[in-house]
Amino acid sequence: MTAKKVCIVGMGPAGLMAGTQLLLRGYDVHFFDHKKAAGRKFLVAGHGGFNLTHSEPKELFVEKYNRPLIQEAFQQFDNEQWIAFLRDFIGIETFVGSSGKIFPVKGIKPIEVLDNWLVKLKSLGSIFHYSHSLLDFDRHSVTFLYKEKTVKVECDRIILAMGGASWTKTGSTGEWLQLLQGKNIPCLPFQSSNSGFEMENWEKASELEGQTLKNVEIQLGGMKRLGDVVISNYGLEGAPIYYVNSEYRENRNEMLKIDLKPTKNPEEIISVLRNAKNTTEGLKNLKLSKTVIQLIKLRTNKEEFSSPEIIANRIKGLTFQITSQRPIDEVISTVGGISLEAVSSTFELKNWENVYAVGEMLDWDAPTGGYLIQGCVSTGFVVGTKMKL
Numbered sequence: 001m002t003a004k005k006v007c008i009v010g011m012g013p014a015g016l017m018a019g020t021q022l023l024l025r026g027y028d029v030h031f032f033d034h035k036k037a038a039g040r041k042f043l044v045a046g047h048g049g050f051n052l053t054h055s056e057p058k059e060l061f062v063e064k065y066n067r068p069l070i071q072e073a074f075q076q077f078d079n080e081q082w083i084a085f086l087r088d089f090i091g092i093e094t095f096v097g098s099s100g101k102i103f104p105v106k107g108i109k110p111i112e113v114l115d116n117w118l119v120k121l122k123s124l125g126s127i128f129h130y131s132h133s134l135l136d137f138d139r140h141s142v143t144f145l146y147k148e149k150t151v152k153v154e155c156d157r158i159i160l161a162m163g164g165a166s167w168t169k170t171g172s173t174g175e176w177l178q179l180l181q182g183k184n185i186p187c188l189p190f191q192s193s194n195s196g197f198e199m200e201n202w203e204k205a206s207e208l209e210g211q212t213l214k215n216v217e218i219q220l221g222g223m224k225r226l227g228d229v230v231i232s233n234y235g236l237e238g239a240p241i242y243y244v245n246s247e248y249r250e251n252r253n254e255m256l257k258i259d260l261k262p263t264k265n266p267e268e269i270i271s272v273l274r275n276a277k278n279t280t281e282g283l284k285n286l287k288l289s290k291t292v293i294q295l296i297k298l299r300t301n302k303e304e305f306s307s308p309e310i311i312a313n314r315i316k317g318l319t320f321q322i323t324s325q326r327p328i329d330e331v332i333s334t335v336g337g338i339s340l341e342a343v344s345s346t347f348e349l350k351n352w353e354n355v356y357a358v359g360e361m362l363d364w365d366a367p368t369g370g371y372l373i374q375g376c377v378s379t380g381f382v383v384g385t386k387m388k389l
């Protein structure tokens with residue numbers, strides 16, 4: 001019996017994982033990408049610290065995904081299995097960073113992780129087709145634009161793994177959305193996720209660009225998050241800000257509240273301020289950083305500054321009006337894309353037998369810090385191991 005031929009469109013972590021599992025099951029796997037090389041966004045993820053996954057216990061980890069289908073995928077291929085795969089299949093050892101994030105061991109560059117994986121895939125007999133841009137597909141063929149010519153490839157199964165829509169220069173352009181909508185596959189518009197917030201009246205605060213508000217608590221609507229927030233020329237960014245992105249997408253009028261001293265209650269703060277010679281000394285006694293003090297000063301007039309109650313109020317809840325998220329092209333990930341209503345539990349498109357979708361093309365969300373790549377490889381694993389023969 002000849003092996004079933006599978007065309008995988010998109011050579012990011014989701015497509016590569018699906019292909020790996022299929023090769024191990026004896027499928028004839030062909031990878032396609034419109035870039036001249038694979039995994040560009042995977043490599044970009046390596047620039048600011050390559051969080052391949054997180055060491056969090058599974059019961060906490062799984063809650064980072066906002067959709068049950070992605071949670072189920074994680075249960076089938078979790079962080080420990082991914083770490084074992086990196087070690088045993090790709091030959092990359094990892095370590096747990098101080099924040100619990102998982103990185104390749106020191107000295108291993110992101111390109112080595114990718115290259116090792118590609119070498120393995122080649123050794124299993126897969127074929128790579130670069131500079132192939134998806135034009136169309138049906139249940140048994142995929143059509144590409146290659147060197148200004150149309151190329152139609154017949155196959156038994158198709159996996160769409162073309163990623164989201166941020167950082168278009170990496171190849172993840174999201175242009176596929178129109179094609180899929182044209183085929184009546186339920187899709188949602190792309191929106192920024194894991195994005196900084198642009199703030200109203202930020203001109204003066206922007207003078208603090210590059211400085212960090214350490215150990216503050218961010219609150220937006222019902223969501224709260226402790227951590228470090230970075231001041232930029234447009235507003236605020238950093239993990240706690242990314243965490244509350246989903247709340248902002250739900251309610252764009254909500255005010256962002258920052259507790260600058262989460263370890264003390266208002267009464268304790270008022271008492272420290274009252275016992276000090278003046279407010280500036282009181283703020284120092286509270287061990288607030290220079291940046292925090294400057295930010296408070298920007299948000300209070302002279303009269304307010306001498307009132308312990310008003311200052312305590314500001315410290316416990318400095319509020320800002322968000323004007324927008326950053327433009328889609330600049331953010332770490334996107335939500336939107338293929339609705340999960342459109343896929344089965346094995347990520348086969350309903351009404352599109354033989355066609356599957358994996359990774360960030362699907363509409364799900366998770367914070368940055370390893371959860372995104374993990375979600376992508378988990379969905380790839382499910383398709384690669386569960387695809388019908």
Ligand SMILES: Cc1cc2nc3c(=O)[nH]c(=O)nc-3n(C[C@H](O)[C@H](O)[C@H](O)COP(=O)(O)OP(=O)(O)OC[C@H]3O[C@@H](n4cnc5c(N)ncnc54)[C@H](O)[C@@H]3O)c2cc1C
Binds near residue numbers: 044046166
């Ligand atoms: C700056 C940055 C930092 C990040 N850091 C991290 C991190 O530390 N940890 C983490 O977990 N995640 C991180 N991410 C997110 C992570 O990189 C992505 O979620 C992940 O790469 C998505 O994988 P994917 O396989 O779904 O798609 P992608 O990796 O986006 O791959 C999609 C592939 O499809 C190809 N393609 C697209 N359209 C077509 C077409 N029409 N025809 C043919 N080919 C096409 C693209 O060229 C690309 O190779 C980061 C992202 C960014 C932008």
